Amino acid sequence: MKAEIAAFHALLAASRRILLLSHVSPDGDAIGSQLGLRWLLQAMGHDVVAANQDGVPQLLRSDQILPGWQQVVQAPLSAKHAAGGYDLVIALDCSDLPRLGKVYGPALAHAPLVNIDHHITNLHFGAVNLVDPAASSTAEIVWRVADALGWPINPQAAQCLLTGIVTDTRSFRVGHVTPALLGVAQQLMEAGAALAPISELALERRNVDTICLWGQALAALRLEERIIWTAIPQAMRRGCNGVEQSDSGLANFMVGAEEADVALILTEREDGQVDVGMRAAPGFDVAQVALALGGGGHPRAAGCSLTLPLEQATAQVLDALKHSLAQQRGALAG
Numbered sequence: 001m002k003a004e005i006a007a008f009h010a011l012l013a014a015s016r017r018i019l020l021l022s023h024v025s026p027d028g029d030a031i032g033s034q035l036g037l038r039w040l041l042q043a044m045g046h047d048v049v050a051a052n053q054d055g056v057p058q059l060l061r062s063d064q065i066l067p068g069w070q071q072v073v074q075a076p077l078s079a080k081h082a083a084g085g086y087d088l089v090i091a092l093d094c095s096d097l098p099r100l101g102k103v104y105g106p107a108l109a110h111a112p113l114v115n116i117d118h119h120i121t122n123l124h125f126g127a128v129n130l131v132d133p134a135a136s137s138t139a140e141i142v143w144r145v146a147d148a149l150g151w152p153i154n155p156q157a158a159q160c161l162l163t164g165i166v167t168d169t170r171s172f173r174v175g176h177v178t179p180a181l182l183g184v185a186q187q188l189m190e191a192g193a194a195l196a197p198i199s200e201l202a203l204e205r206r207n208v209d210t211i212c213l214w215g216q217a218l219a220a221l222r223l224e225e226r227i228i229w230t231a232i233p234q235a236m237r238r239g240c241n242g243v244e245q246s247d248s249g250l251a252n253f254m255v256g257a258e259e260a261d262v263a264l265i266l267t268e269r270e271d272g273q274v275d276v277g278m279r280a281a282p283g284f285d286v287a288q289v290a291l292a293l294g295g296g297g298h299p300r301a302a303g304c305s306l307t308l309p310l311e312q313a314t315a316q317v318l319d320a321l322k323h324s325l326a327q328q329r330g331a332l333a334g
Contacts, residue, residue, distance in 0.1 A: 005148050007128045011112050012046070015088035019076055019108070020050040023094040024101040024305070025275060028065075028167025028202055030093040031056055032160045033116070033138040035068050037092065039157035040146055049086070051076035053101035057244075059205065064197035065163050067156040077107055086111050091126065093138040093164075095119040095296030116141055121287050121296030133298075136176040139164025143184055155192025162193040167202055170252065174300070175282075209243035214250055216240065217265070221254075225322050228257050229264035231314055237268075251301075255279035262286055262321055266314050274313040277303045278321070284328055289320045 012018075020038055022030035031052065038050045056069045063069070073081055089111045094100055115126030118135040135141050139161040146153060153161075165185060169177050172185075189195060206214075216239065217230045237243060244267075254263035263279040276295065278286040285299040293316070295304020306313040 001130055001132065001144075002148075004128055004130050005145055008114055008130060008145065009149055011088055011114060011128065012041070015046070017047045017084060017086050018049070018088045018090065019086040019111070020048060020090050020092060021076075021094070021100050021103050022052050022092045023099040024053045026052050026054060026057065026093075028060060028198075029137045029139055029164040031060060031066055031069065031072065032162075032164025032167065033092045033142045035066055035072070036139055036157045036160035036164065037090065037116075037142050038071070039068065039154060039160060040142075040151055043152065043154055043157070049073065049076050049081050051081075051103045053103050058207065059210075060163075060202060062197070062201055064194070065202050066160055068160070074103070076103055077105070088112055088114070090114045090116060092116050092142070093118075095122045097123075097125050098294070099296070116145075119287075119296050120298055121291045121302070123296075134176070136174075136178075136181050137165045137168035139168070140181060140184060143188070153188065153191040158188040158191035158193035162188040162195065163198050163202060166195065166198045171199055171203055203249075206249070207243070209241045212240035213237060213243050217250060223257075223259060224318065226259065226261040226325065227264055227318065227321055228254050228260035228262070229266070229314075229318065230254075231310055232265065232267040233310055234268050234270060251277045251279045255281055261325060264317060264321065266310060266317065268310045272307060274306045274308060274310055275303065276306060276313065276317055278317075283332070284325065286321070286324075289317075289324050292320065293317065 020034050022034045034050050038048050041048045050072045052072055055074050056072050060066055061069055089108050113126045114128045116130045118132055118138050120133040122131045132141055143161050216236045217232050220230050222229055251263050251265050261281045261284050265277045267275040280286045280300040287297050287299045287302045290297050290302035290304045293304040297303055
């Protein structure tokens with residue numbers, strides 16, 4: 001990515017005020033890479049605003065995990081935050097423009113857009129695209145850029161980037177973990193990042209409302225043609241104090257079922273959208289189904305949002321998955 005990094009560096013040099021965005025319903029990598037880059041750019045004197053439509057998930061709201069998480073705003077174009085405007089926009093961990101949600105719109109179209117991502121379904125929508133599907137996480141790509149440009153890594157940036165890497169690799173347990181990545185993690189820890197709080201707070205800890213929702217969702221579990229799935233209507237969430245199903249822990253748990261090749265969770269949101277999260281067992285791919293439905297992701301972890309009633313969304317996604325899995329099994333058998 002040498003040419004892309006050079007083009008990115010030139011845009012930074014010409015920029016006065018920078019806006020960092022990440023995808024809706026963000027995870028640890030979305031916020032971790034965003035805040036990690038924010039700390040790096042601020043240390044070099046840039047004026048930076050970080051924004052996400054849905055804010056920071058409850059379980060990530062800790063300075064031990066993501067120092068500076070309070071600085072992620074939800075309305076970057078308000079008079080308070082957009083004073084003077086932005087002359088560079090950077091999208092992190094987002095495979096396509098619609099996934100940025102309401103924080104990106106026509107008012108930002110004048111500014112150059114940089115796309116930093118690792119999803120295999122990325123549409124290369126930026127003026128500069130720092131995209132590598134072989135990377136473990138977007139946070140790893142941010143680290144690579146900082147390393148290539150000789151930027152010093154302060155402890156706050158190191159902590160945020162390590163959070164992105166650890167959460168997206170499920171604590172170094174997925175296929176994109178390489179000796180080189182472990183070396184990156186070592187360097188981040190040497191720069192001041194702490195691994196234990198990420199594992200304990202971001203990956204293992206749940207509040208009672210989330211545990212309540214998991215119980216309700218698991219009680220509604222179904223298994224069809226090796227697809228293990230559940231739907232979470234608004235009424236189910238209201239029964240657990242309105243908690244959002246915004247972390248991937250439940251889907252990761254479900255896909256461990258011996259009888260399943262794919263796990264599927266459909267969550268009805270208050271705005272009428274249905275969030276679709278999919279996980280695949282080794283050897284199977286859900287990214288292309290997500291892409292066909294307007295979303296994206298990785299072969300083993302992907303998702304989308306549908307503007308349909310929950311029952312219709314469920315039927316559409318199940319039908320698409322069954323068709324895709326039949327084709328994949330046929331290819332494996334052949």
